[in-house]
Amino acid sequence: MxxxxxxxxxxxxxxxxxxxxxxxxxxxxxxxxxxxxxxxxxxxxxxxxxxxxxxxxxxxxxxxxxxxxxxxxxxxxxxxxxxxxxxxxxxxxxxxxxxxxxxxGIGIKDNKTYMFHRVFLDDVKKRGRVHELRLMNEYMLKTGEGVKKLKDDSWKQDLKLGLGMLTKGRLPLLPKGIKNKKEVKRILENID
Amino acid sequence: MIDVSYYPGCSLEGTAKDYRESIETVCERVGIKLHELEDWNCCGATAAHSLSHKAAINLSARNLTIAEKAGMDLVIPCALCFNRMKAAEKVLLGPYRREYAYRFEGSIKIWDLLDFFCQDRVKAEIARRFKRPLKGLKPVCYYGCMANRPPTITDARNWENPTNMDELLSFLGAEVIDWPYKTDCCGASHVVARPDIVFNLVYKLFDMAERVGANCIVVSCQMCQANLDMYQDEISKKFNRDFYFPILYFTELVGMAIGEKQVNRWLTKHFVSAKPLIESVGLNL
Structure with a gap:
């Protein structure tokens, strides 16, 4: 840039x-x-x-x-x-x-930092809270980082950390949502 | 018994579950009753304040409204959640409050968990249950950014050189080491999109911690903990160094000092094992 x-x-x-x-x-x-x-x-x-x-x-x-x-x-x-x-x-x-x-819409194309923020807010919009595993999956898919990691072998390091998290009980697979999701969705809808 | 409202935040439900366990157990042991906020939502973190000032304030404001209704002071362990809640507080008590969807009268105090623990009344409770001084632990206190800066938002008294964690850990008998990087940035959520930035920043912290002779780094923020703990191996390799710094939560040290056996389990949840250090100084339970 x-x-x-x-x-x-x-x-x-x-x-x-x-x-x-x-x-x-x-x-x-x-x-x-x-x-x-x-x-x-x-x-x-x-x-x-x-x-x-x-x-x-x-x-x-x-x-x-x-x-x-x-x-x-x-x-x-x-x-x-x-x-x-x-x-x-x-x-x-x-x-x-x-x-x-x-x-x-300036300077946001192929901007990984922007994509991370966007994916983060989309996740909050769904359940009122962030679920880290889903957030990371979405980010890897949307930015193409996942494919890149597969090609350059850096996925091995990520997998090691991910498995570490999982075995330490720090990576719940299912997300928790809040009761009043609609209210949070409304807050986040006004921004687009 | 001290009753307070409690906002754990999203990461304490996930990757920082270890922090959550230590907080909830230690609070119970020292007579702090945490009342989790009813139906709390994500504060929006860096993503919200980067992309929409208004949504960021409203997200945190919703939680403040709930907390004010509960009528007790609000304690927040995550430094960023704390910062975002304080930012919303200032806006909702300021001249532009009518532009937002929520009302907050300011009838409750918003506390950073570390600051809450540093009150004399909490220290007195710790003293009553004190089992053994943490002799041999030579921590540097790493406060990070968000609990202190900017002071116009956080109401921090010593934002360039905070000392509350140093005092608390000295009180627990640890041999605290002073250092100049107490409030330097770890790069926080940049670790996802720009790990290069985080690795550079954290390397500087490790290098300084080593130079001043620390044998561990103590934090009060789970984002700092993750960046310093999870990537320590990778950073050592990248910069051709051999760092070994267990990254401990201050609540874990309180647990050790009051002889809480669950500390062992919390420590196994970190990536850098604290075991060699704890055993070498004879603090194993």
């Missing part, structure tokens, strides 16, 4: 306004001190640093931030949000950008 930074940028502040209005997070308060980036534990896997994402929002580079790997690499550890001297909820912004990316 590598994206080129445009050469000439004409700032468009309408995106910043939209982000602030919808997320209720004051992105414009960023003065680029980079404290977020310095404390971020996952910068090694990002294409842009958190402070750059803030700057891109200021400049109106919508496509760039919705397409980047960074928003999906963010582990929501909340270090940036905790340390920001201007009290910007940066991790919250990353969530807002992920939600926007999904709504607009």
């Amino acid at each position: 590598s994206v080129q930074t445009p050469q000439t940028i004409v700032p468009d502040y309408s995106f910043l306004k939209k982000v602030e209005f919808e997320s209720k997070i004051k992105a414009s308060a960023c003065f680029q001190c980079r404290k977020c980036t310095n404390g971020c534990p996952v910068t090694f896997a990002m294409d842009f640093y958190p402070d750059q994402i803030l700057r891109f929002i200021h400049l109106g580079l919508r496509d760039l931030v919705l397409n980047c790997a960074t928003i999906w690499v963010c582990a929501s550890c909340e270090t940036c949000t905790t340390r920001c001297p201007n009290e910007i909820d940066i991790a919250g912004l990353m969530d807002y950008l992920k939600e926007s990316a999904e709504k607009e």
